[in-house]
Amino acid sequence: MTLRNHPPAEPDIASLKAHALDLRRKMMGMASGKGEGYIAQGLGIADCLAALYFHEMRHDPARADWADRDRFLLSTGHYSIAMYAVLAQAGYLDVAELPSYGINGSALPMSTFDTTNGVEIVGGSLGHGLGQAVGMAMGLRLDGSPARVFCEFSDGELDEGSTWESAMGAATFKCDNLVVLIDCNGIQADGPVTVAIEPVADKMTAFGFETYEIDGNDMAALAEALGKCREPNGKPKAIVLRTIPGFGIPTIMARERAHFVRVGNDEWDALIAELEHENA
């Protein structure tokens, strides 16, 4: 059994950055095939996914149902484009399947379902991820498993009351094997984040989490923060990721309406060229 990079002694930042770039390439390929998608969020979360799947998490792509695997829960099911990219890159999905993203009848639908290999929960109905992560963390601890649970959710999801119920649950049940990754990209369906969710980090701290706040597109910062979250100290951990939607492609980063990106057929090649140019 080959475990991915565990326990990681020192993060190989250059290699992780290369992984993140490959994820972005895959996502652009998927989005250009369909002509649209949640590409801005995908590009924004790519660094975090690379750090998790190629550095921090203990998992085995050959055995997606391994009982002691670390779990990654993507609560924002519409980030599926990023999920499929990282699952393909890690070996859970066939890279050749990726072009079917979002196409009618595809095994890689626009929102994530747990029928896809490597996907742990049905994402997309927002506010469902954290509570299930808490339950998994509690159950794994009952079994004496060394596995940890990593749960991504977004700043927009902080609008959902269930997120806060679950946050209290994580602290109540002392889920120190739980790490939440809050993608604060500042956008939601109708535009900028609308309700008074800030200060996110202070709120998580007040809810009983050991909290770190970092630039979510800074690989070294990601690896360092994840490293700090390994302590079994009775507290759930939160990393507040300040990410930029469309990171890596300035034209998308500059878009005001980045929640669901539609790009003209003639523009995709230019954007992909931009990604390569920016990361040359």
Next chain:
Amino acid sequence: MPDSQTLGNRTRGMGEIVDIAGKTTEIAPFGNTLAELGRERPEIVGLTADMGRYSDILPFRDAHPDRFFNVGMAEQNLVLIAAGLSKVGKIAYCTTYSVFVTRRAYDFIAIACAHSMANVKIFAGMPGLLNGYGATHQATEDLNMMRGIADLTIIDPCDATELKQVVRAVADIPGTVYVRNLRGKVPVELPADYKFELGKAKVLREGNGEIGMISTGYMSARGLDAARIVQSEGHDVGLLHVGTIKPFDKKGVIEFARRHKRLIIAENHKTTGGLASLVIEALYEAGVYMPVVKIGLADSFFECGSQEYLEKKYEVDLPRFVRAIREGV
């Protein structure tokens, strides 16, 4: 008719089933059975949303404190944590009032549980008029709501005998199950040899083919009481108990209906969207057209009061059953 020993004008807000004259009762059949089952099945965990005492799960907590979790007044989180536990191999029994878990956590039951076939067993307390705290506490449309969720099993047990079997059976029923729980001193109504079978309606009484009653939950016991009362008057009523609401035993219901000239359908629920709707849909589809009297609740909200008071006021009490048999209305 049997009288309650303790109700009178007193509001039994928590809807406890109390001693009824002439009835044997059993205390906390749900919790005591779950505590026993927990000894045999270490993968069972128990949860409540601040309704441990009022859902009868405390015997499980006392027997297995390391496997019991009170998540506070947070029904969404109750269902999510149960789903998460199930997805790492546990069988999660969770408890609160039926009204709260259905109205407040619907999306979570549908997506986090049913869609994933999560091993979550929801024991939903005090359905219908078993709760005396008025519309805020009375799940009078829970069957209607829950039957709308695909891949969900729904059970409405009649009495302590059936409930105890259901507690055990659901551990091996794949996926998410919604059970209308009976708490407190729960009457023992069914014969000792009664066997719960998932998805199978059970004939509790063979009649003479005139009147057939189709009922669910504790209304089946009331139907048996009513049948005994009118027996000496020449009414020999057949009774089919539909313990499983979903999957619904269409075949059993249609067969039973065909053997009778008219039907009475009874439930501790609104007459819209619950058992009556299911039966009538099934009969109509099968081309079986016959007179039907529905005993159940109107499409309304209901007031606070004792179980006896509410059942009389909203016409689901024993005299209502007897009238339906005698007068056909």
